[in-house]
Amino acid sequence: MEQVSAAPQGGRYDIRGLAEPDATAPKNAVVSGSTAEFDAAELSTRQVNLELRRLVYGEGVTEVTVHNPGAKHSLSVGLLARCRVRIDGSLGYFGCGLIDGPEIHVTGRVGWSVAENMMSGVVVVDKNAGSLTGAALRGGDLVIRGHVGARTGIDQKGGTIVVGGNAGTLTGFMMQRGRQIICGDAGNGMGDSMYDGAIYVGGKVASLGVDCVEAELTETDREFIDRKCAIYRLDQPATFRKFVCGKKLWNYDNLEPNERKLVL
Amino acid sequence: MSEQFDLADRRLSGGKGIDTEELTGKTFPYQFDRSLVDDVDLHAATPGEDINWLEDIELMTEDGVNAVFDRYTNAFLKIYFEIPAGRENEYARKVLVKHLQEGNSYGIWLKHKHAKFAQPELGSWLAGSATVGANWTPPELAGWQKPDH
Numbered sequence: 001m002e003q004v005s006a007a008p009q010g011g012r013y014d015i016r017g018l019a020e021p022d023a024t025a026p027k028n029a030v031v032s033g034s035t036a037e038f039d040a041a042e043l044s045t046r047q048v049n050l051e052l053r054r055l056v057y058g059e060g061v062t063e064v065t066v067h068n069p070g071a072k073h074s075l076s077v078g079l080l081a082r083c084r085v086r087i088d089g090s091l092g093y094f095g096c097g098l099i100d101g102p103e104i105h106v107t108g109r110v111g112w113s114v115a116e117n118m119m120s121g122v123v124v125v126d127k128n129a130g131s132l133t134g135a136a137l138r139g140g141d142l143v144i145r146g147h148v149g150a151r152t153g154i155d156q157k158g159g160t161i162v163v164g165g166n167a168g169t170l171t172g173f174m175m176q177r178g179r180q181i182i183c184g185d186a187g188n189g190m191g192d193s194m195y196d197g198a199i200y201v202g203g204k205v206a207s208l209g210v211d212c213v214e215a216e217l218t219e220t221d222r223e224f225i226d227r228k229c230a231i232y233r234l235d236q237p238a239t240f241r242k243f244v245c246g247k248k249l250w251n252y253d254n255l256e257p258n259e260r261k262l263v264l
Numbered sequence: 265m266s267e268q269f270d271l272a273d274r275r276l277s278g279g280k281g282i283d284t285e286e287l288t289g290k291t292f293p294y295q296f297d298r299s300l301v302d303d304v305d306l307h308a309a310t311p312g313e314d315i316n317w318l319e320d321i322e323l324m325t326e327d328g329v330n331a332v333f334d335r336y337t338n339a340f341l342k343i344y345f346e347i348p349a350g351r352e353n354e355y356a357r358k359v360l361v362k363h364l365q366e367g368n369s370y371g372i373w374l375k376h377k378h379a380k381f382a383q384p385e386l387g388s389w390l391a392g393s394a395t396v397g398a399n400w401t402p403p404e405l406a407g408w409q410k411p412d413h
Contacts, residue, residue, distance in 0.1 A: 002399070003400070003402065015402050016380045016381070016400075053382075057382070057383070057384060057395065078381075078383075080383050080384055080387040080388065081384050081388060081393075082311060082391065084389050100387050100388050101311055101388025103311050103312060104312070118315065118336075120310065120311060120317035120388055121311045121312075121315055121317075121388070122311055122312040122316070123317070138317070138335065139316065139317025139319075139320055139335075140311065140312075140317050141312055141316065141318055157318065158317065158320040159319075159320065160319070176347055177320060178320065215337060227314065231312070231313045231314065
């Protein structure tokens with residue numbers, strides 16, 4: 001069976017679900033040794049991602065700059081190798097998702113769900129991010145120098161989210177593991193239904209969500225916050241408060257062992 | 265780069281807890297010999313300026329035995345050698361990275377058959393890793409015929 005075939009209603013159909021099944025890498029990058037750069041202004045989302053994969057997987061390039069991303073959605077996704085990518089501008093929804101290994105620097109803003117499901121790597125955004133930042137994050141560092149919208153780190157299962165500014169409502173909603181450092185204020189319902197993990201807040205917390213409680217900030221916590229802020233050169237407030245799960249909603253003992261693994 | 269596992273002699277117990285040994289039908293030398301993982305460089309093996317995603321990896325237990333959780337397989341990898349006090353997480357991380365870099369993670373190994381898009385087999389742990397998924401074809405049910413409409 002072919003992967004791509006003619007669709008009954010015309011056009012082309014890809015069994016894997018590709019929106020542009022016939023797209024190919026545009027090969028418009030200028031490559032110089034292990035570095036490369038290309039202009040994304042006239043490229044579709046898929047062409048940008050194909051060009052990135054061609055360079056990183058096929059050409060041995062380890063540092064790529066993407067010019068004029070135009071706030072397109074789903075750029076720089078699915079990269080599964082060590083590399084450095086600089087996005088010179090802003091991204092739309094679901095940027096830098098499903099990555100494992102890259103270090104990505106976005107000089108502008110990002111829309112919903114940046115770095116969702118990241119397994120490992122580093123994503124740094126210089127300005128603001130929309131809602132669902134770091135949704136279902138599994139590992140790595142996600143750093144937003146500006147403010148973030150609602151539900152930051154929803155269903156987070158690992159990794160670290162660092163926010164230089166304020167965070168919106170329901171930060172850490174259903175968080176299961178990992179850590180968040182919010183240097184500014186946090187909105188209503190913070191940590192609602194979180195099962196594990198820790199949220200450190202430098203500013204004010206509007207209100208706590210269900211089963212989120214304050215805990216003692218330890219020396220280990222302090223070392224962690226200082227280290228992350230130093231690595232990403234973030235100004236941090238003088239004090240932080242730590243918030244964790246109150247464990248009133250824990251029902252793990254009644255679940256099968258495989259259910260337990262879902263949060264590891 | 266690992267050869268594909270020979271699963272001919274594997275016997276799944278059907279138990280609720282499925283660990284790496286059951287999935288692959290074998291154990292690996294670095295589960296038993298600490299010296300085989302001593303030289304694993306965790307910082308070099310991870311992106312960024314600290315140990316990145318390994319910060320979440322801790323020594324755990326499975327079936328009463330020390331173990332590290334391999335998220336790429338969704339199963340535990342048991343560690344049988346003695347771990348010096350105070351270095352539990354360090355050795356758990358080293359065993360896991362060794363396991364991944366040698367291509368022995370069952371979940372990664374499944375890429376050979378099931379990856380739908382060309383991608384590096386061992387991703388972020390090994391530079392120059394082989395490519396898998398370039399020639400994926402959809403599975404076909406025996407005897408099935410494509411309908412006319």
